Amino acid sequence: MKKILIIAYLILQYATAFAGNTDTLIVNTNQSQLLTSRYFNELNDHDGTLTIQQVLNSNDFYTSKTLLPTLKFSKSTIWLKVVLKNNTDESIIPISVTASVIDALDLYYIDKTDKKITHISIDQLQSNFLLQKITSIQYPILPGTVNTIYLRVKSNASTIIPLRIYSVSAFLENRTIENIIMGAIAGILLVMGLYNLMLFSIVGDRSYLYYVFYILFLGLSQSLLRGYGGILFTNKAILNNYVIPIIRVCFGFSLLLFVGEFLHLKKRLKHWYKYYLCLYGLYTLLLLAILFGFVVAAYNLITITISLTAVSLLIIGVYLYVKGFKPAKFFMLGWGLFLVSILISVARNKGLIIYNDFTANIIPYSSVAELVLFSAALADKINFYRGQKIQLxxxxxxxxxxxxxxxxxxxxxxxxxxxxxxxxxxxxxxxxxxxxxxxxxxxxxxxxxxxxxxxxxLTAGVAHEINNPINFVSSNVNPLRLDFDELFLLLDSYDAALSNPGHPRFLEVLNDYKEKVDPIFIKDEITTLLNGIEEGARRTAEIVKSLRTFSSTDDLVLKTLDIDKAIYANLLILRSTIPYYIQITPLLDTIEPLNCYPGKINQMLINLISNSVYAIKAKQTHENESILIVTKDEPEYIYIEITDTGTGMTDETKQRMFEPFFTTKDVGEGTGLGLSIVFGIIEKHHGSIEVVSELGKGTKITVQLPKNLV
Incomplete structure (x- = not known):
């Protein structure tokens, strides 16, 4: 029975060894090799409590299902078992981790000379200053020998661990190239930062200042992620648990500030801007979570928040560009590129796509392209404002x-x-x-x-206003002439057929031509063309009449006018233009006849009442619509108040409402001279006008006229 148990144990050991069988990782001269599942077995240490002795005796190593070593859970530890052969002439094999946030990387191996377990950690300083900036271990192994090493990796973030095994020459060459690339990127970031800081000092636009902060935190975030934080921070726990996540949060804040100022979101998003502020709230929660020590939750929320921010900003950029805000074009392109790189980076860290040199460096590469496009967007913004200024x-x-x-x-x-x-x-x-x-x-x-x-x-405005209705007439004349020519030919055919009743050939010609020209269609087309000409002539006459009224040379003779009777008379004239759903209510005080220019006063009343009617008709829905006309008799002045429930006006419209040719009506509905004429009439009578209006709630206009005009 004892022999049977021994045999069963040996079979189990053999099966376990066969299930975890991996290839020997051979390191050749001038070669680097990414540590993939082909070369390692993996052991999960969720609590991080296993000792090296327990690991050496453990039979729980298994083949990884992911290509690269992966920390699937936050705040976890894994052990990697690797059989390594040094096929170089050097007695050192460098092992490094790039573009990943890890808290600890330890290497254990059994020295073949004294059979003792040796431990090497990344916390041990390197002799070379350049090598201190990266997460690496220098593993001593004699040329031509094979040994089994155990790597312990710990991190608060769930991510893949890109471990790379080098020969010494390949390691130094790789570090040199990476330092040159990162130096070039840092130089680009520095130049862009200084350039935009200079533009901020010249232009004063806060977009450039926020853009400098954005560049600063972007550069710091990428540098720290690639291990360059070891220059300033020797304590890796502080670096990984506080510095790196706080820099990422500051990057998010600077991004939101830059986009908000550059795209004028507070003005252009209007009611949706409060949802944009929620992104600030998310980053504030992240900052609080980091400061209070919830590092694991913070790393998970950082990925979610950055992805949500990226998608939200891309949607905002597309929306504003569609709405006609041209500076959003370069932002949309740049941020779209950066969003793709973020998604690739997240998918790479989750093991969803292959890890290679391109995906490992997708963020810094796309960042440079994004910064170039953002700079182009800021330059385009300058050109945009410069063009507007030049036009003005x-x-x-x-x-x-x-x-x-x-x-x-x-x-x-x-x-x-x-x-x-x-x-x-x-x-x-x-x-x-x-x-x-x-x-x-x-x-x-x-x-x-x-x-x-x-x-x-007003010359420029008149030319534009009168050109459109004239086109109604000029564009319809030629088609009308052609229609009349065809009718005249048809009449000639009728005349020929009537003059030759005994010749059916003329009648056949008549019928053929009648079918060809279709008199009914010609009739309808003539009617349509005449209507167009009539409409153009009407609109032209309306513009000319308005201009003539504005420049009218009435007799400068003062006459008495009963204001109350004038109001009723004008309401009677306008009655046919007032819809049924508008209630007109005159509340008129008893006022003695006023010494004034009656024609001008009547013109003023008609314009003000007509504007109130139009403002109500312009509303989408109508309910309890009214116009209240009140007159008041004071010792030295009379007051005329016209209050409507129309669309109301914005502050900008109120500031420009008395400018000649300024109108909020559609093309063809007004010339923009009415209120300008009203203002001139009131000035002529040495009076004043006051306007109180709120968008969506209506308008109240008060006219003050002196009684003692002489």
Whole structure:
């Protein structure tokens, strides 16, 4: 029975050894080899309590299902068993970990000379200053010998562990190349940081300052991840548990600040901006978790938060670009590239894609490309604002030149008029009454001329406004002419058929031509074209009428006007344009007839009431709509208040509402002269106007007119 148990034990040992069978990792000169599952067996140490003696005696080693060693759980430890052969001329085999956050890397082996267990840790300082910046172990093994080593890896983050075995020459060459690449990337980051800091000092735009912070924390994050933090931090626990995660959180904050300022999210996202602020909240929770020692949870949340931030910012960039914000184009491209690199990095760390030189360095490579695109975005933003400024300057120069031209022409005209009138006075001094009448006419023309000078500022707007309706007429004339030509030919065919009743050939020609031209279609087309011409003529007449009203030269004669009767009369005129769902309520005080210019006052009332009606009609839905007209009689002034439940106005619209040709109506619905004329009428009466309006709630306009106008 005892023999049977011994045989069974040996069979079990053999089966275990066969199940965990791996290849010997042979290191040749000028060669480096990534430690894959082909060369190691793995042992999980979840609590991190196993000793090397327990590991040596353990039969629980197994072949890994992942290509590279992987810490599948946060705050865990794994042991790797590797059979290694030194096939080089050197007695050192460097082993390093790159682009990974680990808390401990220990190497154990049994010295073949004295049979003692030797322990080497990454916490032991290297003799070479350049080698202190990376996570590496120098394993001593004689050339041509084979030995079994045990690697213990511990980390608070769940990630893959890219272990690479080198020959000494390959290690030094690899480190040199990596230092050159990282130095070049650091140089690029430094140049971009200083350049944008200079732009911030010149332009004063906070986008550049936040971009400098973004570059700084991006560079620090990548440098620390690649082991360069050992220069400043000898305590690896502080570096991995506090410094690296805090730098990542600061990177997230700087990114949110830069994007928010560069894309003007507070202004452009409006109601959605509060959801953008939630990203700040997530990074604040991460910072608190790190400071209070919840490092494992913090590393898991960092991956989730950065991925959520990347997707959110890409969606925001695409949304703003679609909405027409052109500076978002380069941001969208740059951040899209960076998002892809983050997703590749996360998938690589989870073992979902192959680990190689490209995927290992995808973040720094894409970061450089992203920074170039972000810099292009900032430069494009400068060009965007510069273009707007140049356009405004050119427009101002054009207006100034046009005003100067008009002023010069008016001065010449005035000088000519004065010369003409002077000559007329010399010639006609015997006829004093005629001379006085001429002087009155001249004075009136001078007043009109001064008013027309102000119209010079409107020249550019008039040309644009009147061009559209004229196109209605000009574009319809040729088709209308063709239709009439076909009708005339059809009439000629009818005439020929009637003149030759005995010749059926003429009738056949008539029928063939009638089917060819389709008189019903021609009739409909003529009607449509005439309607278009009529619409263009109507809109042109409306613009011309508005301009004529604005520059009208009414008689400068004061007359009395009953304000209450004038309001009722204007409401009667406008009654057909007021929809049924608008309730007009006049609350009129008893006011004595006012000394004023009646035509102007009526024009003012019509414009103000019409604007209130339009503001209500512009709403999407209508409920309890009303216009309240109130007059008040005070000792020295009268007040006219018009309150509506329309769409209301923004602060920007209120500031520009009295500018000539400024309108919020659609093209073809208004010329933008109405309120400008109203303002001129009130000024002419030495009165004042006050506007109180809130977007979505309506508008109240109060007009104050003096009683003692003389």
């Amino acid at each position: 300057q050119n427009f101002a120069i054009t207006v100034a030149k046009e005003n100067e031209r008009l002023t010069t022409e008016q001065n010449i005209l005035l000088e000519n008029k004065v010369k003409e009138r002077t000559n007329e006075l010399i010639v006609t001094n015997k006829n004093l009454s005629v001379t006085i009448e001429d002087l009155k006419n001249t004075q009136k023309k001078l007043i009109d001329t001064e008013k027309m000078a102000s119209l010079g500022q």
